[in-house]
Structures are given as C-alpha cells and as structure tokens.
Amino acid sequence: MPRIRVEVDGATYDDDVEPRLLLVHYLRERLGKVGTPVGCDTSNCGACTVLLDGMSVKSCSVLAVQADGHDVTTVEGLGIDGAIHPMQQAFHEEHALQCGYCTPGMIMASIDLLRDNADPSEEEIRDGLEGNLCRCTGYQNIVNAVRRAAGEMRKPAEAHVTEREVTS
Incomplete structure (x- = not known):
C-alpha cells in the first residue's frame, strides 16, 4: 500500500x-x-x-x-485566526446559497478564480465557475458574492498603496 x-x-x-x-x-x-x-x-x-x-x-x-x-x-x-474567509462572508451576506450543497465547491472555485483575476466581470465569474453546478439558485447571488469578496480581498492592497502615496 x-x-x-x-x-x-x-x-x-x-x-x-x-x-x-x-x-x-x-x-x-x-x-x-x-x-x-x-x-x-x-x-x-x-x-x-x-x-x-x-x-x-x-x-x-x-x-x-x-x-x-x-x-x-x-x-x-479557509478561516484565519478564527475569522471566516472573505469569500465565505460574502456568500453569507449575499445569500449565495439555498440548500448549501454546492457552496463549499463554489467558494473554493471562486477563490481560485480571484487568484488569477482579482477584479472579474460578471461574465468572467460565470465563465470561471462553469464547472460548478447549483440546482437551487439562479447563480446571480453567487456572482454577487464573488464580486463582493473580490472587492474585500483587494482592500488591503489598495489601502497599502494609499498609505504609500500619502507618505511619499
């Protein structure tokens, strides 16, 4: 073995x-x-x-x-120091689940999608999640959640740039 x-x-x-x-x-x-x-x-x-x-x-x-x-x-x-991941939080806030069965896979695929494209359009999100099926939702709330998480996940980088510009 x-x-x-x-x-x-x-x-x-x-x-x-x-x-x-x-x-x-x-x-x-x-x-x-x-x-x-x-x-x-x-x-x-x-x-x-x-x-x-x-x-x-x-x-x-x-x-x-x-x-x-x-x-x-x-x-x-996914959680960091007891806090849930921004993608998990966005799925919760955007009501991006119904039965929840597809949710873990959708969250993981979405995180990978944002690794390659930090600010995807709605069409890019739909294309990126094409291999993950949901039978309960119309996908719109899932797309909304990914867009929300993308914005949240970019914030630290944007804040860092802003701080650098202010001190320069």
Whole structure:
C-alpha cells in the first residue's frame, strides 16, 4: 500500500492509502473533513472542489496518492485566526446559497478564480465557475458574492498603496 504525506488545512498527515482511493474520500473518511461533500462522483458538479497547491481541483477526480507531497486546502481550512474567509462572508451576506450543497465547491472555485483575476466581470465569474453546478439558485447571488469578496480581498492592497502615496 502506498504511503503518502500531505498537508491538509495546515496539518501534515502521513498515511497508507489504497492506490485507488479518491482524494474526496480520503479527506472525508480518513481525516474527517466533511465540509467537502461527495456530489456526483463523476467530476460533473464541482461540489467536492478543494485547492491543491492553491489551484481548484475536483477531489472526486484526484487520487489521494496524487496529493502526495502537496498542500490541500478544504473549505474548513479557509478561516484565519478564527475569522471566516472573505469569500465565505460574502456568500453569507449575499445569500449565495439555498440548500448549501454546492457552496463549499463554489467558494473554493471562486477563490481560485480571484487568484488569477482579482477584479472579474460578471461574465468572467460565470465563465470561471462553469464547472460548478447549483440546482437551487439562479447563480446571480453567487456572482454577487464573488464580486463582493473580490472587492474585500483587494482592500488591503489598495489601502497599502494609499498609505504609500500619502507618505511619499
């Protein structure tokens, strides 16, 4: 049985895993990271999206052995010093969920989207989340949440530039 070493939400795990074990099942069943739901098990819905070395992946399409030596972030690992992530806060404030099943995957894919594009348009957000499905909402509140989070996540950088301009 292969042995893997993986960092998940800031903690390092060394485990023996079956070669065919999917990352989503490793996270949920072995590590108790149940915030990552098993959706379709076919990589169609995106509910199980996590960040692998900062990039969004559907954890039902990645084997646990493929995560060996890598950093995995789940929706449970987003908070900083007890505070929720700005994307989580924006989803709450914009009512960007109904049943909530797709929400962890939507949040993780949205964070990856903003990594590449800090100020996406509505169309760019819709394109960027294309692989994540929601059956309850009309997506508009999700788009609103991503726009809100993008603005919040840019604020520290904008404040830093403003301070530099004032002291110069």
